Amino acid sequence: MLAAMKNILIPTDFSKDAQKAIDYAIHIFKREECVFYLLHAYFIVPSAPDNRENYKQKLDELADKLDTEGHNPKHEFKDLFVFGTLANALEETIPTYKIDYVFIGTKGSTAMREMFMGSNTFRTIKTVDSCPVMVVPNNLPFSTDEIIFATEFTDNPDENELTPMLDIARIWNSTIIVVHIGTGKELNAGQLKNKERLEQRLKGLPHRFLEVKETVSVTKALHRLAKENNKIGLIAMVRHRHSFFVELSRESVVKKMAFKAEVPLLVIPDIN
CATH class of the missing domain: 3.40.50.620 (HUPs)
Known part of the structure; x- marks a missing residue:
């Protein structure tokens, strides 16, 4: 509620x-x-x-x-x-x-x-x-059909951490696309467990998981997804203080996502 x-x-x-x-x-x-x-x-x-x-x-x-x-x-x-x-x-x-x-x-x-x-x-x-x-x-259309949540499954999704994104999804009945940018390695045991926990956290909301091969950079992969699918109206990511997968959360990626944004970017602070 x-x-x-x-x-x-x-x-x-x-x-x-x-x-x-x-x-x-x-x-x-x-x-x-x-x-x-x-x-x-x-x-x-x-x-x-x-x-x-x-x-x-x-x-x-x-x-x-x-x-x-x-x-x-x-x-x-x-x-x-x-x-x-x-x-x-x-x-x-x-x-x-x-x-x-x-x-x-x-x-x-x-x-x-x-x-x-x-x-x-x-x-x-x-x-x-x-x-x-x-x-x-400043040039966005107001689309709310789908939301990308970019993650590396390196952190246990906190019950409250994702609430800002989930609230918007509930308001608009948006589908959440959980995007993992692949690095060519299989998910380890911890990542698989966190993926299962995230699945439980999203229970009752429209969602799907999507594995994307990283060809050039995380930023370009996410922007390409948004450009190819005009139903995507929001990209969300957690800004971790520390992350195993450094590239996703380091300042350079957040900067590029913010300044090259063609859809809104929801930056969620790490509260753990």
């Missing part, structure tokens, strides 16, 4: 990318009772003019507009204006407002030209370790 109320945090710089993340969050949870917190982190640069009042007003107007135009009695919009960096603002607001998901926009493949560590998107993924981060590209 789904929680009665969800708290969704959406950082915004008032760009089209941020608006896309807002639109997607509203769409995903349109049938659920939610409070959407619109966060603007205002960092004061000594040499720059102080425009805090302008940004406060823009944030107020955005929350009022969404509340008025949405016409959804299950949704409430609140604005959070926080001084400091986005990372500090996230650390402050997530526990205070008991946030269930963070949604953040990205430019998609064009962002590959940018410095990874200079991106608010990847900085958010690295900073947030207590709730999932949904990375939303």
Whole structure:
């Protein structure tokens, strides 16, 4: 049974990318009772003019507009204006407002030209370790038919760890495709046991397991799957602190998945 109320945090710089993340969050949870917190982190640069009042007003107007135009009695919009960096603002607001998901926009493949560590998107993924981060590209169709869950079966699926993905699957009756990127080796005894446990965890939900041969890289294999199947509307993965299969969870793969995203990416923190 789904929680009665969800708290969704959406950082915004008032760009089209941020608006896309807002639109997607509203769409995903349109049938659920939610409070959407619109966060603007205002960092004061000594040499720059102080425009805090302008940004406060823009944030107020955005929350009022969404509340008025949405016409959804299950949704409430609140604005959070926080001084400091986005990372500090996230650390402050997530526990205070008991946030269930963070949604953040990205430019998609064009962002590959940018410095990874200079991106608010990847900085958010690295900073947030207590709730999932949904990375939303700006050109996505709103598809929810199928969800890819990429895993190496190296960890026992925690009962609560996968809940953010499972909740979305239940809301939309999505089929979960458990994708294992093969490295040419057979699964060991521990991986086989974890696969069985995951099967039990998914019991009652539409799902199937898919073995994919890794030809070039994990990232390219996952993107190819999403491109070949237009029913796939979301890719989910757990960001492990430590992993036997390093390539799946190391920063480079998460970065590439986020910045070349053509479908939303749900990054789930490792709570074990």
